[in-house]
Amino acid sequence: MKNDQILRLLGEVDDRYIEESMMIERKPYQRLKWGGGLLIAVAAGFMLFTSNVWNERIPLSTDSTANSVHIVDQSKVTSDISEENMMDMTEDELFSKWNPVVVRGTVTNIRHIEIDFNGETEYQSLITIHVSNVYRGDVQVGRDLIVRADAIGETGQAEHTSVISHVQQGMEGIFMPIPYDDEFVWEQNDATLRLKDIADYGFPDGERYLFLDTPNGLLFERDAYPSLQGLDSLDEVEDWMMTRFSE
Amino acid sequence: MRLGSIGIEGLYEGGNWMDDQVIIDWYWERSEYAIVATKKKYGSYCHRVSYNILQNREDTEECLNDLYMKAWESIPPTRPLRLGAYLTKIVRNLALQRYKKNHTKKRGGGEVPLVYEELEHVLTESMKDEDIVDLLNTFLADLPRLTRVMFMQRYFYLHSIQEIATTHELGESHVKMTLKRTRDALQRALEAEGVRV
Numbered sequence: 268m269k270n271d272q273i274l275r276l277l278g279e280v281d282d283r284y285i286e287e288s289m290m291i292e293r294k295p296y297q298r299l300k301w302g303g304g305l306l307i308a309v310a311a312g313f314m315l316f317t318s319n320v321w322n323e324r325i326p327l328s329t330d331s332t333a334n335s336v337h338i339v340d341q342s343k344v345t346s347d348i349s350e351e352n353m354m355d356m357t358e359d360e361l362f363s364k365w366n367p368v369v370v371r372g373t374v375t376n377i378r379h380i381e382i383d384f385n386g387e388t389e390y391q392s393l394i395t396i397h398v399s400n401v402y403r404g405d406v407q408v409g410r411d412l413i414v415r416a417d418a419i420g421e422t423g424q425a426e427h428t429s430v431i432s433h434v435q436q437g438m439e440g441i442f443m444p445i446p447y448d449d450e451f452v453w454e455q456n457d458a459t460l461r462l463k464d465i466a467d468y469g470f471p472d473g474e475r476y477l478f479l480d481t482p483n484g485l486l487f488e489r490d491a492y493p494s495l496q497g498l499d500s501l502d503e504v505e506d507w508m509m510t511r512f513s514e
Numbered sequence: 515m516r517l518g519s520i521g522i523e524g525l526y527e528g529g530n531w532m533d534d535q536v537i538i539d540w541y542w543e544r545s546e547y548a549i550v551a552t553k554k555k556y557g558s559y560c561h562r563v564s565y566n567i568l569q570n571r572e573d574t575e576e577c578l579n580d581l582y583m584k585a586w587e588s589i590p591p592t593r594p595l596r597l598g599a600y601l602t603k604i605v606r607n608l609a610l611q612r613y614k615k616n617h618t619k620k621r622g623g624g625e626v627p628l629v630y631e632e633l634e635h636v637l638t639e640s641m642k643d644e645d646i647v648d649l650l651n652t653f654l655a656d657l658p659r660l661t662r663v664m665f666m667q668r669y670f671y672l673h674s675i676q677e678i679a680t681t682h683e684l685g686e687s688h689v690k691m692t693l694k695r696t697r698d699a700l701q702r703a704l705e706a707e708g709v710r711v
Contacts, residue, residue: 270633272646277669278606279647282599284654288666289559289598290673290681329595376683411660411684467658 286326287464325380330449330461334383344379344390344418358492361475362511367443368404368468369508371501372396374438375411377419380465384455390418393466394434396442402508404446414444415466417473430488431473433481441504443476444468478504534597541589548589549582556598560605566672567609568616569624577612581605606670625672632693633669636701639708649707653700664689665696 325336356364376395381388396412406412416431434440447469451462462469470476478487480501487504489496498504537555540548557578564577584604594600613626637646654662664682667673675693679686 270630270637272643273633273637274629274669275607275610276643276646276650277666278603278610279643280654280666280670281651282594282596282603284651284662284666285599285602285670286596287659288663288670289602290562290667290671290677326596410658412658413660463659467660 283326283328289326325465327464328461330452331459331464333458333460334385336383336460336465337381339379339381339390341377341379341419341421343381344392344420356475356491358494361443361491365445365471366404367445367476368406369402369441369443369512370396370398370404370406370412371400371402371441371505372398372412372439374434374436374440377434377436379418382453382460384458384460387456389455391465392416392419392431394419396444400505402441402505402512412442412444412468413466414442415447415462415469417470429473430475430477430479430486431470433479433486434477439480439501441478441501441508442470444470445476534594538589538593538597541586542593549586552582552585552597552601556601559598560601563602563671564605564609567606567613567624567626570616573612573616574609577605577608580608584608602671625674629669629672632697636697637704639705641704641708645707646704649703650700653703657696661692661696664692668693 323338325338327333327336361367362369373396374394375397378393378395380391380393382391392415394414394416396414398406398408398410398412401408416434417429419432419434445468447463447467449461449463451469453460453462474488475491478485478501485499485501485504487495495504495507498507537548537551540551560581561574561578564574564581565571568574568577581601581604585601592600610626617626641649654665657665660682664678667678667681668675673681675686675689678684679689682689
């Protein structure tokens with residue numbers, strides 16, 4: 268029977284796809300033995316608390332040599348927005364370089380990851396965007412995009428001046444993530460991370476690739492978009508995008 | 515022996531699970547620690563994969579024993595790059611074979627009959643196994659990550675729709691719809707390939 272054949276052959280696909288879809292349960296370590304005395308227990312407890320034993324690990328492809336990527340709590344995240352990504356670009360270049368898709372959607376989830384580059388730790392955030400409208404790109408309405416972004420720290424933890432730091436679950440916006448392919452590789456401390464291993468899309472920087480409908484009004488990097496500087500609402504940005512990309 | 519220095523109770527090193535390559539080295543050294551470590555790190559997960567298919571604890575335990583035997587016999591000469599995937603492939607095949615043996619006349623309960631039904635019309639052309647596997651790999655590579663993960667969780671691991679929805683914090687109808695669209699896309703890809711071949 269053909270359904271027999273396809274079910275059997277799904278068991279022979281590339282190991283990468285099998286590994287990445289494992290449902291890893293986050294179980295606390297249950298068999299701590301107390302024979303070593305209180306001091307050892309406290310020390311072990313501290314080590315467990317500060318380690319990643321509790322955290323879900325994201326499987327990486329063989330193209331990545333970074334030690335590990337773990338999901339971590341937001342309280343652990345330190346924001347370190349890289350200025351070197353902020354290369355000067357005109358409005359047209361922002362739309363053309365890396366061919367970002369342009370979609371409207373709602374942030375449905377934000378997770379935070381800790382990447383270990385041979386002992387050097389970097390934090391990033393993975394934002395899930397539920398797409399409600401598409402202005403450019405091969406994306407279907409109703410799809411969820413997982414987008415890598417600069418780390419979003421806890422509110423009040425640090426000065427939040429970047430646009431990305433205002434992203435919150437439930438927030439609507441117009442987003443311009445770039446689709447990752449195998450060429451997008453983060454190199455640091457002699458280790459590599461193929462970005463496609465952690466997300467399908469990414470924001471090249473935390474400033475210029477998103478327009479947010481915040482409680483305080485429309486927020487985006489106005490200096491980067493001279494044509495949009497006077498706009499005050501997401502709907503106005505949407506009208507502008509529709510006009511631009513229908514041409 | 516590196517195991518002695520950390521204790522078998524916790525196969526953690528530096529806060530992470532012990533590196534698979536260390537366990538594989540033990541297989542190559544013919545050390546029984548390899549089986550102990552495999553059970554410790556992957557035993558419960560392989561149990562879950564097997565139980566998803568068989569829905570029977572006794573059969574699942576036997577399947578796991580067969581798995582450890584197969585792993586011991588096949589490593590070496592094999593040196594898997596991804597031990598978890600290697601083991602789950604074996605245990606899935608063992609469990610499906612056992613399932614078929616147990617259900618020659620009737621399909622039984624659990625997820626298998628449901629998955630059979632869902633996959634019923636996906637493959638309509640007669641194709642060689644290796645062509646289908648190649649096509650499946652290409653098809654999976656082109657899928658968005660979340661869709662691919664959900665597809666594999668359903669049709670490789672045979673997890674229930676409810677489990678998948680809970681894992682990804684999505685509605686069951688969302689998961690069903692994503693799987694349906696993905697199956698339809700796979701069917702189109704297979705048909706196109708079948709015509710070409």
